[in-house]
Amino acid sequence: MDSYSLFSLVKHALSGHKNWQPAWRSPKLKPHYDVVIAGAGGHGLATAYYLAKKHGITKVAVLEKGWLGGGNTGRNTQAIRSNYFYPEATEFFDHSLKLYENLSQELNYNIMLSQRGTLTLAHSERELEGLQRWVTAIQINGVDSEFLTPAEIKELAPVIDISKNARFPIAGGFIQRRGGIARHDAVAWSYARGADALGVDIIQNCAVTGLDIRNNKIQGVKTAQGTIGCERVGLTVAGHTSVLAEMAGFQVPVTSMALQAMVTEPMKPFLNTMIASPVVHVYMHQSDRGELVFGGGADTGNSYAQRGSVPILEENARAILELFPCVSRMKLMRQWAGIVDVTPDTMPVIGKTPVDGLYINGGWGTGGFKAIPAGGDTLACTIARDKPHSLIEKFSLERFRSGELVNEAASSGVAH
Amino acid sequence: MQQIDCPWCGKRNETEFSCGGELISRPQDALGADDKAWTDYLYFRTNTKGVHTEVWRHTFGCRQWFKAERNTLTHQVVNTRKLSEETGEGHGDHG
Ligand SMILES: Cc1cc2nc3c(=O)[nH]c(=O)nc-3n(C[C@H](O)[C@H](O)[C@H](O)COP(=O)(O)OP(=O)(O)OC[C@H]3O[C@@H](n4cnc5c(N)ncnc54)[C@H](O)[C@@H]3O)c2cc1C
Numbered sequence: 364m365d366s367y368s369l370f371s372l373v374k375h376a377l378s379g380h381k382n383w384q385p386a387w388r389s390p391k392l393k394p395h396y397d398v399v400i401a402g403a404g405g406h407g408l409a410t411a412y413y414l415a416k417k418h419g420i421t422k423v424a425v426l427e428k429g430w431l432g433g434g435n436t437g438r439n440t441q442a443i444r445s446n447y448f449y450p451e452a453t454e455f456f457d458h459s460l461k462l463y464e465n466l467s468q469e470l471n472y473n474i475m476l477s478q479r480g481t482l483t484l485a486h487s488e489r490e491l492e493g494l495q496r497w498v499t500a501i502q503i504n505g506v507d508s509e510f511l512t513p514a515e516i517k518e519l520a521p522v523i524d525i526s527k528n529a530r531f532p533i534a535g536g537f538i539q540r541r542g543g544i545a546r547h548d549a550v551a552w553s554y555a556r557g558a559d560a561l562g563v564d565i566i567q568n569c570a571v572t573g574l575d576i577r578n579n580k581i582q583g584v585k586t587a588q589g590t591i592g593c594e595r596v597g598l599t600v601a602g603h604t605s606v607l608a609e610m611a612g613f614q615v616p617v618t619s620m621a622l623q624a625m626v627t628e629p630m631k632p633f634l635n636t637m638i639a640s641p642v643v644h645v646y647m648h649q650s651d652r653g654e655l656v657f658g659g660g661a662d663t664g665n666s667y668a669q670r671g672s673v674p675i676l677e678e679n680a681r682a683i684l685e686l687f688p689c690v691s692r693m694k695l696m697r698q699w700a701g702i703v704d705v706t707p708d709t710m711p712v713i714g715k716t717p718v719d720g721l722y723i724n725g726g727w728g729t730g731g732f733k734a735i736p737a738g739g740d741t742l743a744c745t746i747a748r749d750k751p752h753s754l755i756e757k758f759s760l761e762r763f764r765s766g767e768l769v770n771e772a773a774s775s776g777v778a779h
Numbered sequence: 780m781q782q783i784d785c786p787w788c789g790k791r792n793e794t795e796f797s798c799g800g801e802l803i804s805r806p807q808d809a810l811g812a813d814d815k816a817w818t819d820y821l822y823f824r825t826n827t828k829g830v831h832t833e834v835w836r837h838t839f840g841c842r843q844w845f846k847a848e849r850n851t852l853t854h855q856v857v858n859t860r861k862l863s864e865e866t867g868e869g870h871g872d873h874g
């Protein structure tokens with residue numbers, strides 16, 4: 364594998380950038396693997412990488428229905444943060460953030476992590492009290508979070524109207540300064556390249572069409588390119604979690620929904636942090652290219668259609684204008700949607716399943732981009748040891764039977 | 780804008796409606812039902828890719844709940860019915 368560095372850039376520049384190697388191979392499907400991962404989104408690719416890197420399991424295939432990173436991993440708005448409420452959620456998401464902080468070095472690939480902070484706004488006294496409780500909980504859980512007054516918010520993001528006349532006056536807010544964004548495609552590509560270099564086969568255009576289960580144990584996988592044998596299978600298919608679980612004969616408490624996002628035309632630097640308002644139900648940041656990226660609520664009803672409806676688009680645009688009237692004349696350039704699988708408590712379903720040798724990583728809903736490194740790390744460990752990693756014990760499928768839900772609906776609130 | 784056929788009012792814009800999710804039924808024998816039956820009812824769903832049976836409400840109209848069969852891949856509403864109508868022709872496109 365070509366190592367990326369200033370030196371290699373200069374070297375390749377001298378030959379007109381004509382000799383770069385592909386970042387991963389396009390191997391043929393083999394008849395047998397130790398582990399098969401269904402779905403080459405961030406979670407599937409990260410799982411394969413950590414299986415090979417940390418557990419020495421390299422006979423691994425990642426099977427992808429379409430192209431790698433073409434699901435939610437390539438469609439999300441890139442928000443990364445670990446400011447949840449309950450200790451188990453905070454610990455998990457902070458583990459993820461810590462892995463992100465070192466990912467460019469670890470994978471020798473610039474994921475463009477920009478820790479520009481994520482700012483959450485409150486618009487009334489009552490909301491402020493709720494926010495203060497949340498800030499304190501985060502601090503007690505050992506994660507950075509800071510309360511901000513309207514004046515401090517104005518200093519941080521001058522574009523925000525803090526006057527009394529604003530449609531939604533600013534009562535205060537809080538920031539997690541370590542939060543921010545990373546380039547979503549680069550996260551998928553860097554894990555793909557890292558896994559491939561360790562011997563993992565990434566097979567695109569190869570949907571999993573069935574699971575071979577005998578005596579309640581995984582024996583193999585049926586795919587669009589034929590049936591193969593394997594010892595263990597990991598499902599990392601996001602919006603298609605129910606479809607794959609049905610192949611294995613069980614249900615998962617998720618609803619697949621279309622979540623949309625959109626970008627405006629690019630403009631000069633305008634906003635240097637990620638801003639979310641739970642009440643107005645919208646969030647926004649400015650991409651490195653200068654576009655304003657924003658999103659809000661999901662479309663109503665179950666959907667597998669990967670497109671967002673116009674009424675919800677209007678709703679999200681309206682919400683942005685109420686918060687930032689100054690962007691009213693910006694042109695919207697693109698709008699798109701991904702299918703997210705939402706659980707009743709908004710936390711993931713990750714760990715073992717009722718079938719031996721079958722593991723699940725799903726239910727990330729509207730907020731699993733930030734979870735990719737930790738989701739991959741903990742699922743790989745769970746597959747390797749056939750025992751849930753300690754960080755995900757609370758996120759088992761079993762919790763919906765025992766009633767031990769981890770309700771993070773408030774801190775997952777605006778979908779990012 | 781998509782239109783949905785309310786069994787009480789006829790075709791109206793989708794923005795007048797809210798989706799109440801998958802059609803589920805409460806365990807009949809409340810005291811006899813075990814934890815599995817209750818948690819199935821509370822949390823577990825088919826989440827079908829394809830024709831899915833749902834309840835919808837004509838929120839900004841007659842405010843009635845009704846049954847709908849909708850294709851989750853195309854969003855086409857195949858059929859709508861009053862909650863009391865078990866069988867019969869129903870409404871909608873019969874696609
Ligand atoms: C508009 C939008 C904005 C979002 N914003 C944020 C955000 O700001 N921050 C955040 O943390 N999260 C965000 N999310 C959520 C985040 O994108 C997802 O939780 C995350 O990307 C899930 O990663 P994944 O690898 O599980 O899924 P995906 O990237 O969707 O990968 C699943 C893959 O499985 C494949 N697949 C499906 N069925 C099969 C099959 N039968 N066989 C083989 N392969 C199959 C799919 O093609 C897909 O490539 C957002 C999502 C959307 C849609």
Ligand SMILES: [Zn+2]
Pocket residue numbers: 785786787788789837840841842843
């Ligand atoms: Zn009606």
